[in-house]
Amino acid sequence: MLSHKAKYALKALLYLAEQDENHISKTIEIADGANIPKKFLEQILLDLKRGRFVSSKQGKFGGYYLIKSKNEITLAEIHRLFDGAIALLPCASLNFYEPCSDCKTEEECSLRHGLMLIRDETLKAMQGITIASLIKK
Amino acid sequence: MLSHKAKYALKALLYLAEQDENHISKTIEIADGANIPKKFLEQILLDLKRGRFVSSKQGKFGGYYLIKSKNEITLAEIHRLFDGAIALLPCASLNFYEPCSDCKTEEECSLRHGLMLIRDETLKAMQGITIASLIKK
DNA sequence: TCTATTCCCTAGTAGATTGATAGAATTTAT
DNA sequence: ATAAATTCTATCAATCTACTAGGGAATAGA
Structure with missing residues (x-):
């Protein structure tokens, strides 16, 4: 499941993507427009x-704007930024790999192979x- | 990511599936064989x-054994039993549906459609x- | 029937994570 | 200078996770 942070991030990006080119959006606008707690959104925008x-x-008349094309921002990237690994176990992860502590040998992990298939899909x-x-x- | 409970459940089922037909496995055997804390495993086996x-x-000489074919126990079922929804948001879930609290109208949820595609895959x-x-x- | 052995059940708990909120510092336009 | 905005750091209650503890109930064999 997505965390609220990741969900809010997606909604905020969606809000920004729907604005006119060159428009700068204040945090409060995004918060109101996408129904996100403002102070929480501040942190999320900093992460983004x-x-x-x-x-x-x-400063005055400041705010946020997209610097990456809305065609190039994927759910996978946002998930990784806020919620970490996409794989179901660290030992099956590409970007957040860690060995299992409870698998005796490295290649002994009975779940790893199957979970890597899931991860790829x-x-x-x-x-x-x-x-x-x-x-x- | 899978919880330890779900991971241990999979390993325990795998252990059981590898035993001879009609063999009954004690909790302690499974715990030792699959490297799972015994008291924790007790709860997991009860859930299973x-x-x-x-x-x-x-009683004496008791234990656990599979009653579902190893070909019919899927990762999806174990995930749902221990970790709940497979969808990334409750509003996109089949088995654990709940409406979003922060989406104004039911069909207003900008993420729902995309997340249902992910869920299906x-x-x-x-x-x-x-x-x-x-x-x- | 006694006893050893096993599953079954309910609580409790330390530590981490989540979903925020608070307040002040910094930057910028006018 | 001042108003308006981002940026930074700290804090916090509630929840969840990964266990552990301790007994109760069932069963087989002596």
Whole structure:
């Protein structure tokens, strides 16, 4: 399941993607528009900035705007940024790999192979969902 | 990610599936064989019993045994029993549906449609992974 | 019937995580 | 200078996770 953070991040990106080109959105606008607690959203936007999905302008008339195309921001990336691994166990993960503590030998893990298949399928599906694809007509 | 409970459940089922037909396995055997804390495993086996994956014999020489074919126990079922919904949000879930609290109208949820696509893909993949398929030769 | 052995059941608990909120510092336009 | 915005750090209650503890109930064999 997605955390609220990840869900709010997607909704915020969706909000930004629906604005006119060159429009800068204040946190409070996004919060109201996408129904997200404002102070919580502040943190999320900072994370999105660190992840290079958005950039910001400080001071009066400042705010946030997309710096990555809405066609190139995928659910997979947002999941990884906020909720970590896409795989079901760390030992089956590409980006968050860790060995199992309870598997005797490295290749002894009985679940690893099957979970890597799941990871590949899920990842492929999640890479197919972009912010653009979520915008309904 | 899978909880330890779900991971241990899979390993325990795998252990049971590898035993001879009609063999009854004590909790301690499974715990030692699959490297799972014994008291924790007790709870997990009870959950698996309530879920009709295994049955048990009480008293001396008692233990646990599979009552569902290893070809018919899927990762999807174990995930749902221990970790709940497979979908990334409750509003996109088949078995654990709940409406979003932060989406204004029911059909307003911008994420629901995309997440249902992911759910279908993930579910299909998870239904393809059975205990039998995890047993390596 | 006694005893050893096993499953069954209910509580409790330390530690981590989640979903926020609070408040002040910093930056910028006018 | 001042107002308006982002940025940063800290805090916090509630929940969840991964166990552990301790007994009760059932069963087989002596």
